[in-house]
Amino acid sequence: MVQTSTPAEVGGIPTDPQATRRRVTHRILWGLAAAFVVLSVFQLGITPQRFTDALPRASFVWDRMWPPAIDDGGALSTAVVESLQIAIVGTAFGILLSIPLALIAARNVTPFAPLSLAMKGFAAFVRAVPALIWAFLFIMAVGLGPTAGILALAVNSTGMLVKVYAEALEEIPMGPIEALQASGASRSHIAFQGILPSVVRLFIAWSVFRLDINVRYSTILGVVGAGGIGWELTRAASLSRYDVALGITVVIFILVMATEAVSQWLRRRVDDDTAFRVEE
Amino acid sequence: MASELNTRALQQVTSESTTPALLSVRNLNKTYPDGTQALHDVSLDIPSGQLVAVIGLSGAGKSTFMRCVNRLVEPTSGQIVFDGQDVTRARRGDLRRIRRQMGMIFQQFNLVQRLPVVTNVLHGRLGYTSAVRGCLGRFPQHEVEQALEMLAQVGLADQAFKRCSELSGGQMQRVGIARAMMQGAALILADEPIASLDVSSSEKVMTILKEVATAQRITTIVNLHQVDFAQQFADRVIGLRDGSVFCDMPTDGLTEDLIRDLYYGHVPQQDEED
Ligand SMILES: Nc1ncnc2c1ncn2[C@@H]1O[C@H](COP(=O)(O)OP(=O)(O)OP(=O)(O)O)[C@@H](O)[C@H]1O
Ligand SMILES: [Mg+2]
Numbered sequence: 001m002v003q004t005s006t007p008a009e010v011g012g013i014p015t016d017p018q019a020t021r022r023r024v025t026h027r028i029l030w031g032l033a034a035a036f037v038v039l040s041v042f043q044l045g046i047t048p049q050r051f052t053d054a055l056p057r058a059s060f061v062w063d064r065m066w067p068p069a070i071d072d073g074g075a076l077s078t079a080v081v082e083s084l085q086i087a088i089v090g091t092a093f094g095i096l097l098s099i100p101l102a103l104i105a106a107r108n109v110t111p112f113a114p115l116s117l118a119m120k121g122f123a124a125f126v127r128a129v130p131a132l133i134w135a136f137l138f139i140m141a142v143g144l145g146p147t148a149g150i151l152a153l154a155v156n157s158t159g160m161l162v163k164v165y166a167e168a169l170e171e172i173p174m175g176p177i178e179a180l181q182a183s184g185a186s187r188s189h190i191a192f193q194g195i196l197p198s199v200v201r202l203f204i205a206w207s208v209f210r211l212d213i214n215v216r217y218s219t220i221l222g223v224v225g226a227g228g229i230g231w232e233l234t235r236a237a238s239l240s241r242y243d244v245a246l247g248i249t250v251v252i253f254i255l256v257m258a259t260e261a262v263s264q265w266l267r268r269r270v271d272d273d274t275a276f277r278v279e280e
Numbered sequence: 281m282a283s284e285l286n287t288r289a290l291q292q293v294t295s296e297s298t299t300p301a302l303l304s305v306r307n308l309n310k311t312y313p314d315g316t317q318a319l320h321d322v323s324l325d326i327p328s329g330q331l332v333a334v335i336g337l338s339g340a341g342k343s344t345f346m347r348c349v350n351r352l353v354e355p356t357s358g359q360i361v362f363d364g365q366d367v368t369r370a371r372r373g374d375l376r377r378i379r380r381q382m383g384m385i386f387q388q389f390n391l392v393q394r395l396p397v398v399t400n401v402l403h404g405r406l407g408y409t410s411a412v413r414g415c416l417g418r419f420p421q422h423e424v425e426q427a428l429e430m431l432a433q434v435g436l437a438d439q440a441f442k443r444c445s446e447l448s449g450g451q452m453q454r455v456g457i458a459r460a461m462m463q464g465a466a467l468i469l470a471d472e473p474i475a476s477l478d479v480s481s482s483e484k485v486m487t488i489l490k491e492v493a494t495a496q497r498i499t500t501i502v503n504l505h506q507v508d509f510a511q512q513f514a515d516r517v518i519g520l521r522d523g524s525v526f527c528d529m530p531t532d533g534l535t536e537d538l539i540r541d542l543y544y545g546h547v548p549q550q551d552e553e554d
Contacts, residue, residue, distance in 0.1 A: 175390035179456075182350050183463055184380030184407025185414070192415035193403060197394040 061242050068246035076232060076248065080255060083228035086146050087218035090153025091211045097158045099203075102165030109169055109177075109195060111187075119162065127159030131217045135226040146227030153214045153221070161210060168202040169195065204270050212263040219252045229255075300364075301325035302466060302499050303349065308358035310344050310523075318344040320523040322358070328466070329497040331490060333504050333514035333531075337543055341523040342503040346469050349501075350382050351375060363466060380407025383460025385470035385489075389452040393445040397436065397455055400444055401427040404462030423462075430458040434488055450481025457488055461498075468492070470502040474509065482506075486513045507539055 070076055104110050105119035134152035142148050172195060180194045222230025229252060236244040303326040310319040318341045326332055334342050347353040349360060351367060360367040362378060370378055383404065391400045402419045404427075409419065419427075431440050434454035444452060453473055460468050470489060474482035486502075490513050493500040504510045510517050510531070517534050519527040519542040526542050527534070 173390075173393075175386060175388050176392045178352060179384065179386060179390035179459075180403060180406060182352055182379060182382070182384040182469075183404055183459070184376040184378075185403070186376065186406070186411060188411050189406045189409070189414040193395075193399075193406065193417060194392055197392050200394075 064240075064242040065246040067243065068250055069241075069243040070247045070251075071236070071241065071244045076229070076251065079222070079229040079232045080251060082146055083218040083222070083230075083255070084215065086149040086153060086221065086226075086228050087211060087214040090150045090218070091157055091207065091214045093150065093154035094157025094161055094210065094214075095207050097154065098161035098165055101158065101162045102169060103191065103195075105162055105166040106169035107166075108172070108174060109191075120166065123159050123162035123166075125159075126155060127163065129156075129159075131156040132220070132224060135221050135224050139225055144225040144227075149218060149221040149226035149228060152226060153217060156217070157210050157214060161206065164206045165199070165203060168199045168206070172198040201270050205267050208263045208266045208270075212259055215259040216256055219255065301361075302328045302363055303501075304361045305349070306359040306361075308345070308348060308360065309356045310341070310348055310353060311356045318523050319348065319355075322520075322523070322525055324518065324525065324528065326499060326501065328499055329493065330515050331493040331500045331502065331513065332516045332518060333502050333510035334518045334520060335504055335507055335510050335542070336520035336526070338505075340520040342520055343471050344523075345520065346384075346471050346501060346503055349467075349469060350379050350384060376407060380463055381465050381467065383463045383465040383468040385453070385456045385460050385468065385473045387472040387475045389449070389456045391444040391452055391455055391459075393443070395444060396441050397444055397447070398424065398427050398431065398440040400455055401430055401458045401462050404459040407463065427458070427462060430461050431455070433461075434458050435484075448481075450477050450484060453477060453481070453485050454488065457485065457492070461492060461496075466499060468498055468500045470500065472503050472505060475505055482509065489513070507534075510534075 101119055101123070104115050105123065107113075107116050110116035110119075131152055134155050135148055138148035138151040138155075142151065176198075177190055177194045180190045185193070218228050218230075220230050222228040222232065223234050225231065229248065233245060233248045233252070236242075236248060303324075305322055305324045308319055308322040309317075311317045320341075322341075322345060334345065336342055344353055348355045349362070349367070351370075355368055358368065363381065365374070365378055367375075367378055392403070399417055402417070402423060405419060405423050406414050413419070428437065428440055431437055434457055436451060436454055436458070439447060439451060444455065447455065456473070460470075468489070473489065474485050477485060486509055489500055489502065492498050502510075502514065504514075511534060514531050517527070517529060517531050518525060519538070521542055527538055
């Protein structure tokens with residue numbers, strides 16, 4: 001920005017008019033973005049005073065958080081287990097649903113080309129709707145409780161897994177598939193014997209990654225009433241039991257960290273060649 | 281009208297030759313969607329047990345011809361009759377039954393790299409295997425034993441339980457041959473099986489193909505770039521030029537002049553080649 005002339009001008013070569021236009025467009029966009037932020041701060045009434053006013057309130061809550069407490073260990077561990085169950089079952093449903101849909105979505109294996117595009121569009125739509133909104137929708141459909149949470153995670157996972165599975169499928173070598181076709185193998189034979197072995201590791205890696213995400217979501221789903229530990233957190237907060245709220249937060253923290261560690265370990269194992277042996 | 285033509289062609293085939301051809305191709309044409317006319321009115325009869333080499337310049341239509349035979353490529357027109365069955369008109373189920381009687385060998389081997397060698401050989405049986413067993417890769421014991429025997433025949437007995445990705449190119453191609461043999465096919469189609477191999481591996485692969493063709497009387501069609509290999513191993517040589525049959529004769533009838541004509545004798549067309 002200190003430079004007064006671009007390198008292109010230094011060389012005596014006139015600048016590319018297209019590049020100049022792009023630079024102007026960028027400046028306008030940045031300017032608009034900055035203006036929006038400033039405007040929002042004023043419109044929402046965010047003033048330094050607001051923060052200073054909040055401080056005493058925050059320190060009041062903070063003081064009552066310590067020491068973190070576990071109020072009802074039995075209920076809490078049930079909730080933890082329920083969260084994990086929601087995450088695991090939701091992921092499992094998501095995987096089961098995503099594999100056939102990805103086989104339709106992947107350009108190179110789809111039975112009917114226009115379906116591929118439609119399926120990708122559908123997955124993009126499902127992905128675009130956040131998990132919590134799915135949870136609301138399913139609570140309306142099936143009522144409060146873990147079922148809504150499971151369905152929300154299953155659908156939300158499908159949006160992502162169809163995309164990443166399809167991308168993995170689109171990378172597979174087509175030669176072996178052609179060879180199986182040429183030998184008279186059926187479509188299902190080809191899917192299991194020709195396609196699956198090439199993608200199974202990527203599928204597992206993505207699925208484990210998704211499980212990781214879903215455990216995070218499952219801890220928060222309870223806040224809207226879709227089962228699991230989030231509900232305990234909401235309850236503690238509404239009873240002003242801030243020490244219990246912190247205790248539950250610590251448990252959630254441990255849960256999420258543990259999941260991440262397990263998921264990383266699993267993914268490393270998948271990467272390790274010897275971890276995969278095809279049974280005879 | 282088309283069917284009338286087809287039946288007439290079929291009658292012609294069966295009445296003309298005393299030993300009915302295993303594969304009979306009539307007026308085969310293939311024009312790709314982009315307008316490339318890859319095959320032009322190809323007619324051939326191939327009797328049982330022959331090893332036929334198909335030679336010609338790159339782009340002459342060798343692969344297209346071979347892939348029309350098992351309909352990996354859909355012919356535009358013409359008729360292909362294999363062992364009395366009309367390949368060109370076969371619907372999905374029939375086509376699968378026809379395909380399992382034709383083994384195919386590819387330049388790039390086309391093995392499933394992540395699976396063990398023996399599983400790849402067993403893939404040759406998928407056309408005969410039920411959906412569930414095939415999907416799970418559970419082949420009957422006698423087929424597993426047969427697969428190991430096939431591997432021994434191509435000199436890979438000790439590699440059976442390795443992953444394919446751990447093999448050399450020449451070894452992979454021998455697995456490809458074992459897979460095709462595993463089908464128990466009457467016809468083997470080999471599309472440039474040695475184009476990615478060094479000379480000694482090429483010799484080995486061609487020798488095995490020759491043995492299979494003679495000992496088991498499996499008709500074999502091999503697309504080849506190397507004329508010397510064609511002359512050394514084939515009973516008959518078919519030269520394709522610009523999608524048409526340029527010459528078709530027993531191997532010893534192939535003269536230097538013919539070869540020169542086949543490969544260099546079409547200067548006007550040169551521009552259209554890649
Ligand atoms: N899928 C396709 N779409 C359009 N044109 C094609 C397609 N496949 C092949 N062709 C064209 O058809 C002609 C014959 O191709 P083919 O692959 O059969 O030749 P070939 O004799 O096997 O050549 P090579 O020795 O290089 O393998 C070529 O001009 C090629 O460009
Ligand atoms: Mg070719």
